[in-house]
Amino acid sequence: MLYNTPEILETEPTATADLWSDVAALKAQGLVSHPRSPSYEPIKRESPEPSKFSLVEDDSGTESSPETTYVTSSCQELVGLDADSLIPSSAQIDRVFAQGRETWAHLIGNAQSTSGALLPPATVDPSIMLKNVPALPPSLPRAEFIKGHCEWLVSSEEDESGLESRSGPMKHFTVSYEDSIRCRFLARTLASSDKPLMKSSEWHPIITLCWSYILSTQLLELQSRRLWYSTRYLEPQAMSTGPGSAVLYLEAATSPRLVRWLCALLAPEPGFELNDKGGFPPWMAFCTGDTQFVIRTESSFSFEPNEDPPSSSEATELLVELCHLFGTPPTDEVLLPCVAGFLAALALPFYRMEELEPHFYISSLHSQYSRESGEVQAEKINSIVADIRYYMTISMHPTSVASTIWSIFWQPEIECNVVSPWLASILYVLKPLLEAKNMDIVGRAFMLRRPRVALWWLGIFLLGSTSIIDQIARYLATLEEQYGFGTLATPDTTAAAWTGSAQSFLDQETVYITNNENIPTATVLHLRHSFRLQCCAGPLLSWRPFGDIPRHNIEPDLMPWLVSMHVRKYRHWVWVESGHGGDSTGNFIQRGFWKDTGRFIEKVNENAGLLIGHDGPRGRISLAPSKRATLRMLNYSMMEISGDRHRDNAGIHGLDNHPWLKGWRG
Numbered sequence: 275m276l277y278n279t280p281e282i283l284e285t286e287p288t289a290t291a292d293l294w295s296d297v298a299a300l301k302a303q304g305l306v307s308h309p310r311s312p313s314y315e316p317i318k319r320e321s322p323e324p325s326k327f328s329l330v331e332d333d334s335g336t337e338s339s340p341e342t343t344y345v346t347s348s349c350q351e352l353v354g355l356d357a358d359s360l361i362p363s364s365a366q367i368d369r370v371f372a373q374g375r376e377t378w379a380h381l382i383g384n385a386q387s388t389s390g391a392l393l394p395p396a397t398v399d400p401s402i403m404l405k406n407v408p409a410l411p412p413s414l415p416r417a418e419f420i421k422g423h424c425e426w427l428v429s430s431e432e433d434e435s436g437l438e439s440r441s442g443p444m445k446h447f448t449v450s451y452e453d454s455i456r457c458r459f460l461a462r463t464l465a466s467s468d469k470p471l472m473k474s475s476e477w478h479p480i481i482t483l484c485w486s487y488i489l490s491t492q493l494l495e496l497q498s499r500r501l502w503y504s505t506r507y508l509e510p511q512a513m514s515t516g517p518g519s520a521v522l523y524l525e526a527a528t529s530p531r532l533v534r535w536l537c538a539l540l541a542p543e544p545g546f547e548l549n550d551k552g553g554f555p556p557w558m559a560f561c562t563g564d565t566q567f568v569i570r571t572e573s574s575f576s577f578e579p580n581e582d583p584p585s586s587s588e589a590t591e592l593l594v595e596l597c598h599l600f601g602t603p604p605t606d607e608v609l610l611p612c613v614a615g616f617l618a619a620l621a622l623p624f625y626r627m628e629e630l631e632p633h634f635y636i637s638s639l640h641s642q643y644s645r646e647s648g649e650v651q652a653e654k655i656n657s658i659v660a661d662i663r664y665y666m667t668i669s670m671h672p673t674s675v676a677s678t679i680w681s682i683f684w685q686p687e688i689e690c691n692v693v694s695p696w697l698a699s700i701l702y703v704l705k706p707l708l709e710a711k712n713m714d715i716v717g718r719a720f721m722l723r724r725p726r727v728a729l730w731w732l733g734i735f736l737l738g739s740t741s742i743i744d745q746i747a748r749y750l751a752t753l754e755e756q757y758g759f760g761t762l763a764t765p766d767t768t769a770a771a772w773t774g775s776a777q778s779f780l781d782q783e784t785v786y787i788t789n790n791e792n793i794p795t796a797t798v799l800h801l802r803h804s805f806r807l808q809c810c811a812g813p814l815l816s817w818r819p820f821g822d823i824p825r826h827n828i829e830p831d832l833m834p835w836l837v838s839m840h841v842r843k844y845r846h847w848v849w850v851e852s853g854h855g856g857d858s859t860g861n862f863i864q865r866g867f868w869k870d871t872g873r874f875i876e877k878v879n880e881n882a883g884l885l886i887g888h889d890g891p892r893g894r895i896s897l898a899p900s901k902r903a904t905l906r907m908l909n910y911s912m913m914e915i916s917g918d919r920h921r922d923n924a925g926i927h928g929l930d931n932h933p934w935l936k937g938w939r940g
Contacts (some may be wrong), residue, residue, distance in 0.1 A: 275604030347474045350897040352694045357925050359821075360904055360934050367895065370692040372887025374685075374699025378719070380885055382703055385718035393718075394647040396875045397725040398609055400617065401661060401867070405774030405874050408847035409663035412493075414496040421446045422652055422850065424768050425845040428804045429835060439845060441769055442807045447670050448623075449493070450553025454544055455622055455632065457483070459563040461520065463636035470635050471713040471735045474614050477600055478736065479634035480522075481615030483539045483559060484593045487546075489619055489669075490555035492662055493537055493584040494548075501546040503583050508537040510571045519568045521638040526572040528599070528641065530590045533569070534577055535584055540567045546583060556623040556670045565636060590659050597655065598648030599641035601910065608718060609732065612651040615735030616658055620669040624730075625737055633738035664867045668772060673762055675730055680749065680763035681770075681777035681816070682727045687884055689820040690907040693753065694900035695892070701750040702892075708743050722881050726775040754901035764813035767803070771844035772866075774874070778816040785840045792822035793836065795911060795925060801835055804842045805915045815910045817903045823925030829914040901934055908935075 354364030362370075396402065411472055414420060423444045427437040444778040459479065464471075475481070494500055510524075510533060522540070524533060538545030544560045561567075597612055600824070609617070618632075623633060668674055688696045707716050713735040720728035734742055754761040765778035776782070779796050780803050787797060796819045803814070828836070846869075849862040868874035911924040921929060929935055 278789070281834040291625045296570075302739070308489070317526065330377075336692065346622055352895045352897040354899055359928055360691055360932060362900070364692070366692055367695045368889075368892065369887065370688065371695035371702075371892045371895070372890065373884050374696045375702055375890065375892075376887040378700050378703040379884075381719040381722055381881060382707070382715060384722055384881075385715045388722070393608060393721060394879050396878050397721060398613065398729075399875060400613060400665070400729060401660060401873065402726050402875050402878055403668070403729055404661065404664050404867040405772065406847075406866035406868060407664045407668050407772045408849070408866050409870070410493075410496060410666050411849050411862050411864075412496070413498075413853075414493070416497050416499065416550075416892060417852075418448065418450050418553065419446050420449055420849065422784055422847055422849040424771065424847050426804075426807055427841070427845050429840045429842075437841065437843070440805070440807050441848075444830065444850070445674075445768065447667075447673060448556060449497075449670070451556060451558075451626065452553055454554050455486075455557075455559040455626055457559050457561045457632040457634060459520075459561050459565050459567075459634050459636050461565040462637040469711070470633075471711055471734065471738055471740070472608075472717055473714050474736055475600065475611035476637060476639055477596075478615055478641075479561070479636055480536070480540065480596070480855060481593070481611055482618040482632075482634070483561065484596065485616045485619035486557045486622060487535075487557045488586050488589045488659070488738075489557040489662070489666060491584075491589060492543075493555040493557075493666065495586055498547050499552060501583050502549055503534075503538055503581060504541075504543075504545055504547045506538075506543040507534075507541045507545050507577075508567065508569050510537065510569045510575045519566060520636045522567050522569045523638070523640045524569065524571050525599070528571065529577060529592075529595060531584065531588075532595050533571060533575055533871050534581065535589070535592055536596075537577075538583065540569070542566050556626065557619055559622060559632070561634075566927070567636065569727045578701045584669045584684065586659075592654040594648070594655055597651040600648070600651075608714075608721065610651055610654055612655050613658075614732070616665075617729055618736040619733075620665060621675070621730065621733035622736065623670050623738055624672040624675045625739065627676075628741075630737070630739040630741055633740075661867065661871070668769070674766055674769035674772070675770050676762035677764060677766035677777055678727055678754065678773055678775065679730050679734065681765065681775065682724055682731065683750070684765075684777060684816055685882075685884065686776070686818065688817055689821060690815075690817045690903040691900050693817050693903040694895050694897060697753065697899050698892070698895045701747065704746070704750070708747055711743060713743070722879075724775060724880055725878050726773050726883055751896060751898070753902050759812075765816040767814065774876075778814060779818045780814060780816075783841065785842065787836055787838060791825050791826065792865060793825060795819040795821050795823050795907075798823050798828060798832070799911055801832055801840055802913070802915050804836075804840065805832075806913075807915070812909065813906070815906055817907070819907045819911065821926060823911070823923070827922050827925050829916065829918075829923070831915050833856055867913050885897060904934065905938060 352367065353361075355361040356363045356369045408422070411420075421444055424442040426440045426442060429441050430436040430438040457479070462476075491501060522536070524536075540561055542560075542562055546558075548554070573938070593612070601613060608614075622632070683697065683700060685696060704716060707713075717728065717732050717735055720731050748757065749755040749763055755763050765780065767778070767780060770777045770781045780800055782800060785797055785800050787793065799815065799819055825836070844866075847864045847866060849864060851862065864870075908924050908926070908929070912919045912921055914920075914923060
């Protein structure tokens with residue numbers, strides 16, 4: 275069975291754990307380079323076997339069904355306790371698990387009964403991810419990094435009805451890398467048990483590489499750089515030769531420019547090289563593996579030795595031509611082939627950061643000209659390319675993508691100390707699908723739940739690495755997607771404002787405050803965050819804090835804002851131009867996609883609510899997620915807006931001897 279873990283550690287928070295939390299937070303802000311950054315030696319993560327992250331061993335060491343246990347022999351169980359300051363009651367645990375099981379079972383049931391073609395058109399439009407995403411500047415330096423920050427409008431101390439501007443944290447974007455991404459090509463056969471994680475067009479690997487090229491050349495053109503054809507390319511043949519090859523049959527009407535481009539794109543080694551010693555764009559990729567394409571044409575071709583490869587606009591025209599060769603795509607596909615390939619290409623920098631290798635299953639392909647299908651996809655391709663600089667911004671900041679994708683499991687009503695039963699209920703429902711690698715149904719359920727987030731997941735699934743399944747299972751079991759490397763599954767206020775999809779209780783735009791002596795902890799932490807937007811001392815808190823804080827425990831600096839209403843709104847993005855010494859030499863303001871184009875789709879169908887649960891077996895639930903989320907809440911609530919820390923700020927009595935705080939350094 276998959277996910278048969280020998281160990282999921284329930285560790286006490288130590289200095290090492292705190293350090294990793296800080297590192298993860300800095301990575302999320304772009305202040306620490308990720309493993310593949312050219313400025314650092316690669317950091318090799320532990321690469322667990324696919325069975326690393328499971329919840330199917332009980333204390334007797336025997337394998338169990340998901341109905342009986344959600345902890346391993348090495349994990350502590352979450353046991354309810356009435357009237358405790360931190361630990362939830364058994365009734366709370368049962369209620370949350372039942373709600374989660376009912377909510378996610380409903381999503382999966384709808385996903386299984388709904389054809390992908392029946393999803394609302396707005397749901398599968400990639401532009402729904404772009405609400406406030408800024409476009410890249412019209413020109414970029416030939417540098418390894420670019421940087422920028424957002425500006426917020428928050429309630430003013432002097433004028434209760436007025437707003438004042440505050441800057442967010444600086445984000446750094448990696449522009450160039452030392453190498454291209456390797457995409458492994460595998461044979462797609464009926465006899466093989468291996469299969470793509472999601473159904474897709476047989477042309478999907480080729481379309482993804484086309485988009486990879488378009489994104490890469492677009493960035494190079496912003497830097498006044500370019501690509502050349504290398505000496506490595508496929509030779510068009512009159513027939514297929516050699517074992518392990520997949521044949522790409524191109525009809526006579528195929529243009530020589532398209533044939534030449536495909537011969538370089540599908541070469542088993544990089545078919546393009548740079549005209550300088552600068553690094554490669556984040557999306558630059560090439561194919562490798564035991565199975566390779568053989569290109570067969572109806573007429574002979576000879577290539578000019580000094581022929582220029584296509585520019586980004588020329589490559590777009592060639593992709594449109596290629597789309598006319600597809601024929602009509604299957605009606606049960608969630609996405610048009612051109613959109614699926616684009617989403618997969620957008621996810622390449624995320625794969626690069628996570629050190630995952632894209633896997634594509636290929637088979638012989640015959641061109642089948644379809645004017646109708648080609649025109650539909652041509653319109654979609656041109657609309658994507660018109661907005662491509664917006665897509666590039668968020669794609670090339672993979673930690674923003676990470677914070678976005680893991681918010682698919684976040685629920686606004688779930689409080690920190692009941693995160694364990696909430697996540698366990700999701701794993702209860704998803705586990706059979708994860709074991710079967712049926713990400714078609716999982717992806718559709720994600721689309722029904724939160725489409726702005728789910729489109730990123732679809733791109734990740736379409737790149738084919740099964741390691742992402744292990745990450746999902748581990749996150750639902752432990753609240754951390756990676757073993758021994760900290761987590762990037764923490765909220766990012768800027769990314770939430772960009773995408774229009776909340777990741778945390780902190781993303782609420784307006785907070786209403788009562789005159790009671792006790793103020794909800796969530797309200798106080800929201801206010802503090804508004805005045806510490808530049809702080810990146812630790813990860814932000816996503817799950818809703820529980821309890822209240824007495825007014826007399828709240829720092830005086832915050833008192834002027836404890837009025838009837840507090841507002842924090844995203845204003846715009848500022849690209850910061852840097853000189854050779856790293857000092858700022860100028861700013862370039864970007865208002866964001868919605869304000870620039872007026873084309874953002876504000877309302878899409880979502881199913882992000884909670885359903886009423888029913889009694890049923892739940893088994894034993896791991897303590898880890900609830901404890902980790904609660905300790906993060908305490909750590910976060912102890913810090914005042916000045917940066918000073920004190921336990922009284924948390925507003926919870928009797929913490930000194932609480933069992934959850936044993937060995938905690940907060």
